[in-house]
Amino acid sequence: MMKTNKNIRTLAELKTEIQLLKVDYKQKGVQLKYDSKAYINQFSLSNLIKKYATPSGFLKFDEKTNISSKIMSIVLPMIMNSTLFKGSGLVTKALGALVSGKVGKSLDAESLSGIFNMIKSFFTGRKAKTKNEVAFVDYGIPPDSETY
Template sequence: MKKMNRRYNINNLEELHAMVCSLKAEHQQKGDLLLKDTKGYFKQFTLGGLIKKYATPSAFLKIDDKLNISSSLMSLVLPFLMNSTLFKGSGFLTKTLVGLASNKVGKTLDAEHLSAIFNSVKSWFGGSKKKTEKAPHYVDYGIPPDSETY
């Protein structure tokens, strides 16, 4: 580390005290800035920071375009899921055919298809959250306008 030699033009004691105060303030400011930068640097490597950075749908789609993770995963999970739930009591031949078919279907599914399927299923169960507010309409109570109670 290179040592910096600073030259100051100090003529009296008051200028010396002012320079000492200035240097202490500069030292404190640089220390605070260094601490802030260090916290920001370490914050990006925490579990929450990594999840925010890499677990977004756009980042997953970018990774999936290169590696095709979702189709590989679905080609392994879908046959197991189908045979253990829907075709639980069926025979060996049926389970084999279902496994082969669902393996082929699983390879064609990628992250975009899975997210579209998830959104459509979610819309079936979620219903419409946007409710239109009805404008208050005039209610006629049957009292004529020229009566004494009006």
Template sequence: MNRRYNINNLEELHAMVCSLKAEHQRKSELLLKDSRAYLKQFTLGGLIKKYATPSSFLKIDDKLNISSSLMSLVLPFVMNSTLFKGSGFLTKTLVGLASNKVGKTLDAEHLSAIFNSVKSWFSGSKNKKEKSQQYVDYGIPPDSETY
């Protein structure tokens, strides 16, 4: 880029040099700030913030169906090693086939619904106590003038 400056004396030259140095400093700071922001998106924290949200997991799972394929592998192993530990070969085979089919039908939405229902079993008693304490009946009928 060719710039033409109309400089007539030494003072204008010094003023132009100072303004060019200031412009150079400002552009270098802006470039450094932009490059840091660009590189920050590729750090581990930036990648986690971008891709590790629940909605992105659901989108990825809808495309690749990771949770159902993982559950179809893990569920037969867990069932045979815990619930059917002392069972025979035939029982373990049938349980493995059945849990493999069930695992393929599970996806991230089903797993999150199951997790929320199990979580509500343990936290449900607190909510019931709070709801019963909110309404207090003082014996005044609702159509009374004092109500």
């Protein structure tokens, strides 16, 4: 709260200052109600569902915790060792696990969905895009106007 010293010399100045303070008090009360409603609505059930019920919301709680990258850093080396490096030696499997673990940490839900959509687009095929020709449009003077 700011403290201001005002030199009030007459009764009229005092009454105007009181009115100004009452108006300021009411405005701050209205603003406080508005801000408190917005704050409460921020944590309502519908807003929480909208915020966290997305594919990336399930897999990423905040900027530091990324569940999908942690899962991929564990699962990807296991898949690589059981498929690609099946007959390889210990050193090759260790290097493969190290590299695929680092790659798994860099993957998040958005990049995984992008990769999935790219692979899906290869299999769905491409439809020939046809251009619709635009009909002739004349934006000049309309024929029934009174301008000659």
